[in-house]
Amino acid sequence: MHASIEIGTSAALQYLLRIGDTALIQAQRLAEWCGHGPALEEDIALSNMALDLIGQARAVLALAGALEGAGHDEDQLAFLREERDYRNVTLVELPRGDFAATALRNAMMATFFRLLWERLRESRDRELAAIAGKAVKEARYHQRHAADWVVRLGDGTAQSRARMERALIDLWPYAAELFAADAVDLEAAASGLGPAWSELEAAWREEMEVILGEAGLAAPAATPFLSTGKQGAHSEHLGYVLAEMQHLQRAYPGGVW
Amino acid sequence: MSDTKQEWPLWEVFVRSKSGLDHKHCGSLHAADAPMAIQVARDVYTRRQEGTSIWVVRSDQIVASDPGEKGSYFDPAEDKVYRHPTFYKLPAAVDHM
Numbered sequence: 001m002h003a004s005i006e007i008g009t010s011a012a013l014q015y016l017l018r019i020g021d022t023a024l025i026q027a028q029r030l031a032e033w034c035g036h037g038p039a040l041e042e043d044i045a046l047s048n049m050a051l052d053l054i055g056q057a058r059a060v061l062a063l064a065g066a067l068e069g070a071g072h073d074e075d076q077l078a079f080l081r082e083e084r085d086y087r088n089v090t091l092v093e094l095p096r097g098d099f100a101a102t103a104l105r106n107a108m109m110a111t112f113f114r115l116l117w118e119r120l121r122e123s124r125d126r127e128l129a130a131i132a133g134k135a136v137k138e139a140r141y142h143q144r145h146a147a148d149w150v151v152r153l154g155d156g157t158a159q160s161r162a163r164m165e166r167a168l169i170d171l172w173p174y175a176a177e178l179f180a181a182d183a184v185d186l187e188a189a190a191s192g193l194g195p196a197w198s199e200l201e202a203a204w205r206e207e208m209e210v211i212l213g214e215a216g217l218a219a220p221a222a223t224p225f226l227s228t229g230k231q232g233a234h235s236e237h238l239g240y241v242l243a244e245m246q247h248l249q250r251a252y253p254g255g256v257w
Numbered sequence: 258m259s260d261t262k263q264e265w266p267l268w269e270v271f272v273r274s275k276s277g278l279d280h281k282h283c284g285s286l287h288a289a290d291a292p293m294a295i296q297v298a299r300d301v302y303t304r305r306q307e308g309t310s311i312w313v314v315r316s317d318q319i320v321a322s323d324p325g326e327k328g329s330y331f332d333p334a335e336d337k338v339y340r341h342p343t344f345y346k347l348p349a350a351v352d353h354m
Binding site: 040042044045144 | 286293297301
């Protein structure tokens with residue numbers, strides 16, 4: 001088995017890992033739908049979105065590796081880090097659930113990513129700004145597609161509505177983590193690398209309320225619960241995702257095909 | 258159960274690969290309504306840069322010629338070569354006719 005790598009602790013690096021890891025783990029969960037989508041057409045759509053997210057993760061992780069300067073490329077960062085060194089928000093590592101949960105999480109995350117990429121286009125890091133310029137177009141489509149499904153299911157049959165309400169209860173509390181600012185955020189904002197994620201909260205809530213309103217759903221009330229994936233303290237689910245994702249590279253280091 | 262499990266209607270998809278070219282029929286798909294049909298057409302038929310524009314139309318809205326009438330419809334054109342504009346001499350300056 002290939003040994004794990006250790007990574008630097010600078011705020012800029014942590015900030016990039018949060019973006020790259022969140023895209024990567026969201027992509028892994030979406031890719032689980034490949035071959036299992038509710039219709040062939042949606043199956044392809046979900047896989048397309050997963051691939052878009054992997055492309056974004058790859059670009060950001062490559063940039064993180066370059067910034068760290070320890071010789072780690074994007075593959076090493078993805079395949080050789082331990083769970084505790086992953087910096088994705090907890091929301092994206094939760095099991096994919098039913099299609100309602102997937103649609104809601106996609107809408108929550110695509111809305112967040114679209115807002116984030118829009119701001120990152122003005123990053124002082126030119127490469128990150130260029131990545132954002134490309135990614136924002138993908139995120140716009142992801143948001144539209146996912147929001148459509150939230151509306152269709154929320155405003156659909158009794159069954160689809162019940163499932164969407166269930167998904168809201170399950171997933172909504174995890175949104176708080178997206179906007180909980182900490183030192184990493186504040187330093188990124190101060191240096192001009194990117195916005196503190198807390199700055200995106202008002203716009204995110206407004207857009208989600210429009211989507212939910214159209215679906216005839218209401219955002220659940222806030223709870224004190226705050227997940228901590230961004231700091232590396234994850235739910236019990238991430239380890240299984242990584243085990244599956246990393247197995248091949250750990251067993252056959254550097255393997256290519 | 259049975260009344261909620263209806264198949265989505267079928268749509269025909271036409272994609273224009275470049276500005277200036279025609280939309281070409283490239284296949285069909287199932288979707289609940291027009292906006293969904295456009296979105297899934299984008300995902301199914303333009304994921305490898307095939308398109309710049311998409312049309313979709315409900316398959317049941319297309320009126321087709323009857324395959325059984327093929328003989329009477331199309332065979333009579335077979336021996337009418339004079340309908341092809343190949344008997345004219347084009348000026349050398351005219352390309353790509």
